[in-house]
Amino acid sequence: MATVQTPPGPGEAGGGTETAQAEALAPVASAGQPTGLPLGGGGGITGARSLRRMGRAITSNRKATVGTALLVLFILVGLFPGVIAHDNPQAEIYPRSLSPSTQHWLGTTSFGQDIFAQVVWGTRPVLLIAFGVGLLATVVAMMIGVAAAYLGGGWDGTLNVITDVLLVIPLFPLLIIIGSYLHGAGTAVMIAVIAATSWSYTARQLRAQALSLRNRDFLNAAKVRGERPLYIICMEIIPTMTSLLVAAFLTNALYAVLFSSSLQFIGLGDPNVTSWGTMLYWAENNEAFQTGLPLWIIVPGLCIVALGAGFALLNYAFDEIGNPALRPVRSMRRARVQRAR
Amino acid sequence: MRFVLRRTGFFLLTLWVALTLNFVLPRLMPGNPALAIIGKFKGGISPQAVKVLEAQFGVGTHQNVLAQYFSYLGNTATFKFGVSLTTQPGASVGRIVLDAVPWTLGLVGVTTVLAFILGTGIGILAAWRRGGALDGLMPPIFVIMTVIPYFWIGLVLILVFGVKLKLLPYFFTYNFSMTPGFNLAFIGNVAEHAILPAFTLLITTIGIWILTMRNTMITTLAEDYVRMARAKGLPGHRIMLDYAARNAILPNLTGFAMSLGFVVGGAILIEEVFNYQGVGYLLLQAVGNDDYPLMQALFLLITVAVLLAILISDVATAILDPRTRGAG
Numbered sequence: 107m108a109t110v111q112t113p114p115g116p117g118e119a120g121g122g123t124e125t126a127q128a129e130a131l132a133p134v135a136s137a138g139q140p141t142g143l144p145l146g147g148g149g150g151i152t153g154a155r156s157l158r159r160m161g162r163a164i165t166s167n168r169k170a171t172v173g174t175a176l177l178v179l180f181i182l183v184g185l186f187p188g189v190i191a192h193d194n195p196q197a198e199i200y201p202r203s204l205s206p207s208t209q210h211w212l213g214t215t216s217f218g219q220d221i222f223a224q225v226v227w228g229t230r231p232v233l234l235i236a237f238g239v240g241l242l243a244t245v246v247a248m249m250i251g252v253a254a255a256y257l258g259g260g261w262d263g264t265l266n267v268i269t270d271v272l273l274v275i276p277l278f279p280l281l282i283i284i285g286s287y288l289h290g291a292g293t294a295v296m297i298a299v300i301a302a303t304s305w306s307y308t309a310r311q312l313r314a315q316a317l318s319l320r321n322r323d324f325l326n327a328a329k330v331r332g333e334r335p336l337y338i339i340c341m342e343i344i345p346t347m348t349s350l351l352v353a354a355f356l357t358n359a360l361y362a363v364l365f366s367s368s369l370q371f372i373g374l375g376d377p378n379v380t381s382w383g384t385m386l387y388w389a390e391n392n393e394a395f396q397t398g399l400p401l402w403i404i405v406p407g408l409c410i411v412a413l414g415a416g417f418a419l420l421n422y423a424f425d426e427i428g429n430p431a432l433r434p435v436r437s438m439r440r441a442r443v444q445r446a447r
Numbered sequence: 448m449r450f451v452l453r454r455t456g457f458f459l460l461t462l463w464v465a466l467t468l469n470f471v472l473p474r475l476m477p478g479n480p481a482l483a484i485i486g487k488f489k490g491g492i493s494p495q496a497v498k499v500l501e502a503q504f505g506v507g508t509h510q511n512v513l514a515q516y517f518s519y520l521g522n523t524a525t526f527k528f529g530v531s532l533t534t535q536p537g538a539s540v541g542r543i544v545l546d547a548v549p550w551t552l553g554l555v556g557v558t559t560v561l562a563f564i565l566g567t568g569i570g571i572l573a574a575w576r577r578g579g580a581l582d583g584l585m586p587p588i589f590v591i592m593t594v595i596p597y598f599w600i601g602l603v604l605i606l607v608f609g610v611k612l613k614l615l616p617y618f619f620t621y622n623f624s625m626t627p628g629f630n631l632a633f634i635g636n637v638a639e640h641a642i643l644p645a646f647t648l649l650i651t652t653i654g655i656w657i658l659t660m661r662n663t664m665i666t667t668l669a670e671d672y673v674r675m676a677r678a679k680g681l682p683g684h685r686i687m688l689d690y691a692a693r694n695a696i697l698p699n700l701t702g703f704a705m706s707l708g709f710v711v712g713g714a715i716l717i718e719e720v721f722n723y724q725g726v727g728y729l730l731l732q733a734v735g736n737d738d739y740p741l742m743q744a745l746f747l748l749i750t751v752a753v754l755l756a757i758l759i760s761d762v763a764t765a766i767l768d769p770r771t772r773g774a775g
Contacts, residue, residue, distance in 0.1 A: 267457075267460065270457065270461075271460065271461045271464050274461055274753060274754060274757055275461065275464065275465060275468075275750060275753075276709070276712050276749050276750055276753050278712075278715065279712050279715065279730065279745075279746050279749045280468070280746070282715070282730065282731070282734055283468075283469075283472065283734075283742060283743075283746050284472060285734075286734040286737070286742065287472055287473055287476040288476065360594060364594070364596055367596055368596060368598065368716055371596075371598055371716070372716070372719060372731055372734070373735070374734070386598075386599070386602075390602070390720075395602070395605060395606045395610045396610060400606055403599075403602050403603075403606070404603065404606075407595075407596065407599035407602065407603070410595075410596055410599065411591070411594060411595050411596075411599070414594030414595070415590070415591045415594050417594075418590045418591065418593070418594045419590060419591075422590050
């Protein structure tokens with residue numbers, strides 16, 4: 107809960123709830139709260155500039171490098187699963203419950219499916235959900251947050267109350283309830299449901315950021331120039347939020363991975379989709395540990411952790427870049443020495 | 448106090464939204480879920496239960512939606528949650544829920560307090576020994592710890608300590624062969640069954656406390672009053688605890704008040720993995736059995752717990768930190 111680092115947005119009500127809830131809902135995000143990369147006051151160019159700065163950051167920060175490497179690895183696997191695993195992940199064509207061998211690197215399930223093929227093919231739906239929710243939730247949050255700040259008045263009040271209410275309703279139980287009415291949510295439904303329920307935290311951050319800009323000169327200048335509201339929102343306000351948006355995307359994607367895997371694990375996903383969460387569901391229901399197939403549970407879980415770590419490390423790295431106080435001491439010293447030269 | 452009134456208003460509003468979600472969700476879904484259950488358990492449901500279903504999901508009644516809505520609100524306000532359909536057919540939902548609550552409160556409550564105390568302590572030390580081994584190692588490790596799905600850690604612990612080493616039990620809240628009673632053997636058995644789930648919860652939640660405490664503490668350590676304390680030559684532990692930590696702990700304290708609200712519904716998957724008879728396990732049983740009345744009551748309970756905790760933490764913050772009062 108990085109309250110101290112957060113410039114309090116004007117007109118923020120009930121500081122307690124907002125920060126405490128942020129803490130509870132998004133522990134990683136709290137490390138990645140308003141990353142406030144030094145954004146400067148400029149308009150349109152800021153976006154491109156801070157993106158370039160992020161590019162440089164990825165290569166110079168070790169956490170960012172590891173995070174990026176993990177993500178790239180999984181994206182490649184998700185794009186070309188057929189190149190890596192030739193087996194059909196669903197086909198129950200092998201002897202059951204085999205131990206790992208050169209033919210079956212991770213053995214086979216108690217249905218006779220190749221576990222390695224399942225892990226490889228299971229990457230794609232997870233990534234689709236992660237990126238789908240990351241994008242969708244961030245866009246929804248952006249529209250609602252910026253609209254609330256820009257329109258002000260009654261609109262702001264209404265949107266704010268909706269955001270706050272959604273923020274405090276316990277998300278995972280809500281997702282379980284929705285999932286149980288749906289009876290087997292496929293990838294698209296999963297994306298829609300998770301995104302529809304998890305945008306509120308980001309919306310709040312973005313609204314605060316937009317509010318803090320309200321009286322800045324470059325916005326007044328745009329108004330005086332006679333720009334239309336849509337232009338001001340898209341070309342002047344949103345580019346200043348690039349770093350916040352990236353952080354929000356990473357957090358939402360991470361939570362989508364965890365939420366969807368958990369839902370699939372308890373059998374609320376579509377059991378016919380091969381995905382890490384559904385693998386865990388089938389493995390637990392067939393007592394994989396007790397029947398000597400630990401890899402059936404361990405490997406998909408490790409994949410979830412690795413993918414989640416990719417998102418979290420990137421987010422954490424961006425936070426360090428934005429808030430130098432959090433950087434490891436040694437590298438700070440090195441930077442100072444370099445600057446002195 | 449205007450602030451408290453406003454927060455209470457918000458509390459009531461959110462409660463109403465949760466109630467309405469309970470009412471609206473099944474009606475929004477493609478194909479009425481209640482019809483599906485009645486079909487599935489043809490004749491297996493008591494007439495009384497069918498009546499409950501009718502009231503709650505609007506099947507086969509001639510009331511319009513609005514009348515159904517108000518009778519649903521009325522029932523909930525008077526704690527009439529109906530009877531369980533399938534989990535324990537015919538039993539009162541309120542009774543079933545009340546039986547599960549103590550198990551969850553015991554397991555998750557104790558673990559939450561433990562995680563808070565340990566995590567805050569480690570966070571203080573990590574920030575104080577800035578650049579030390581603890582400080583360098585902790586953040587990346589705990590960032591990764593917070594991305595591990597709870598249930599998967601539980602599964603791995605089961606594999607290591609339960610299946611392989613056969614050290615600890617990992618099924619149910621106590622040994623089936625024992626009769627529950629207030630004696631040492633039974634309590635010991637319950638405690639033994641709680642170790643693995645508690646440990647799972649501890650290692651997955653402690654990271655948040657460490658990270659937030661460390662980060663706020665670092666900011667506090669740069670304050671002038673800390674420098675002043677150093678200049679006065681105060682002993683290190685006094686500066687660390689009385690000057691820096693005392694001022695840095697507020698966010699962690701409000702976070703702690705909040706997390707108490709998540710005690711009731713925060714360990715759903717851990718309870719599931721260990722078949723621990725708490726609220727979360729019950730919720731998933733209700734979900735698995737399409738026991739909608741039980742499911743709705745549990746969702747409401749979990750939401751109310753969270754809301755109460757938020758209300759309390761808001762008020763506590765306002766009392767502890769006068770600065771937040773102005774904003775509200």
